[in-house]
Amino acid sequence: MVKPAGLAWGVALAGACVCGAGLAVELACHLGPLDPDSLWRSGLSLSYEGNLPTWYSSGLLWTAALGLAMCGWFEVGRERKWWLGLAAIFLLMSLDESIELHEGFYGLALDGALFFSWVVPGAAVTLVFGVAYLGFWLRLPPPTRRGFAAAFVVYVGGALGMELPLGLWFQRHGDENLGYASLDFVEESMEIAGLTVFLLAIASFLQARAYSEDSSNTSSV
16 A cells, blocks of 8 residues: 555645646746747646646546545445545546536626635535534544545635635636736645645545554454
């Protein structure tokens, strides 16, 4: 099994490269010689969809879903259902990242910070999820509980929280400027950072459970 420390360094480095490349092309477009219509920008910018950052984020979500399903393997009864339910949610999030299901909620006619109106139903769904999974979260081992909480705060802070200033800026200044690109960079980087922390927490949980299983088998011999 991959050690959590090694996983953390690997995923963090990959995420830094993806985010760094996205920031570099935006700076080159707004401050340097790069053509705004360049394939480098559409392929690497965090403000675009269907490109390398989208693929990377979707892959992180899919990997998290796989890890959560593996966590469920170590559980029995109702706890297993909670893990598998969480895995299903992350599979759906991975699909949404790829084909933008949440774009369908832009139909609400809102202004200002709520210009990207999907944040309203998104916040409601997040609240329902938080209430539903609160008991499950409280039953987790303390290290896993802290890791999941940190990942939740960072990811939701980016995915929902940063959409508020981003919507306000977009309505006033549009999206073809460095201000919009900077806000979007912060949002997407927070999402990737949150998923990185989440994967580390999952890996640590799996390592602890595997060690516990090995110890039990050794003791029974």
